[in-house]
Amino acid sequence: MSAVSERTVWVRVPATSANLGPGFDTLGLALSVYDQLTVTALDSDALEIEVTGTGAEEIARDESNLVARSIWHVYAQLGIELPGLRIIAHNEIPHGRGLGSSGSAVVSGILAAKGLLAGAAELSADDLLRLATELEGHPDNVAPALFGGLTIAWVDHGVPQHKKLLVHRGVSPLVFVPSFTMSTSVARGLQPDQVSREDAVFNLSRSALLIAALTQSPELLLAATDDKLHQTYRAGAMPETHRLVTALRKAGFAAVVSGAGPSVLVMADGPGRRLEAVDVANAVTDTPWESLIVAVDFKGGTVRSTAEGAFEHEI
Known part of the structure; x- marks a missing residue:
């Protein structure tokens, strides 16, 4: 199965705070601190990674890069040939501080893959949560990063589920x-x-x-x-x-x-x-x-094509 190549997408994903006290491994909240990146699928097998912002010096620039691994995971799951990638990222989410930086990186890659594959394959909200949980291990951080707001996450017979709730404006x-x-x-x-x-x-x-x-x-x-x-x-x-x-x-x-x-x-x-x-x-x-x-982020992850007049996806 082939996919559209040389397409560029822009992705923005919020930070998250999980547990919220008593809601261990279940509750998560999306916050208005964001990682942003542009990703281009290349016809070659090259991998080009540029990172600026918070923790840039800690980010891998090779095949172990979490965003690249997440993109390739989606392609592999769909049986689509893996593309080369050009990733240009600007990070604002602190690393290793309990604000969901790894989950946000996974979600960034999953959403980038969704955008790159638009027209060749469709991914539902349930697909996105399942793929992100496979990589992250727990749905409590990836759910609010994907969907925004307050999320309740659980696993039912091995399948991750979520419910998004709107947060009171006084919080x-x-x-x-x-x-x-x-x-x-x-x-x-x-x-x-x-x-x-x-x-x-x-x-x-x-x-x-x-x-x-x-x-x-x-x-x-x-x-x-x-x-x-x-x-x-x-x-x-x-x-x-x-x-x-x-x-x-x-x-x-x-x-x-x-x-x-x-x-x-x-x-x-x-x-x-x-x-x-x-x-x-x-x-x-x-x-x-x-x-x-910060504010509660109500939108969650966003991906859009950089081509004028092309698609934009909110989850």
Whole structure:
């Protein structure tokens, strides 16, 4: 099966924050920090990669590049000959900070493949989520990167599923990003294989409440973001993160570890409250934290042809 060659597409994908406190491996939120790239399918077997922006020096420029691998994965799954690629990327999502950078790279590649193959093969939203989950391993980060907003992700008989929800306009996110990083695999290794029934019930109640808080009642966010399944067990590996989360929650802010950390996500119940949270952070820690005042991204990943008048896809 052949595909359209020498086509160029532009892709933009948001950062994500997974877990949101009690929603471990289930809940994710898309945030208005973006990786952008243009990708051209080449007639040759060349691979050309240019990267600027956050973490550019860390990005592989060979066949191990995650965007390239994700594009080729789609082609291989569809039985289409792999193209050469020219990838020009500008990244704004911090790497290794719990903001879904690897998931966003996977989604960028999946969406680039969708655009490059337009007219030769069609990929549904379910196809995109399945392909992205195959590469990332979990749907909780790739779902909000693909679809935007607040997503609930789960796996049903081996097939990843999602539900997108609209977030209440009063929810105002703020992210504190440190200079240090945290390995997701290391963070996962710090959790026990079993938890008490009491802790499991606690998180079930808070996860249910969190859906209501994020979609209807932001004033409930502090109670709704409490957690007993993962953050406490990881605290020793991220003492400054734990210190900041504790101080912010004591001051009344719905602060959680973003993904596997070490960034901290605050879901304030109004835009003005975010500046108060910054003041709290400045007062309780001497660790340098970059504060990012962001919005919830409602659109998710976007791909469009760079040819004038050609297609644009929102998922």
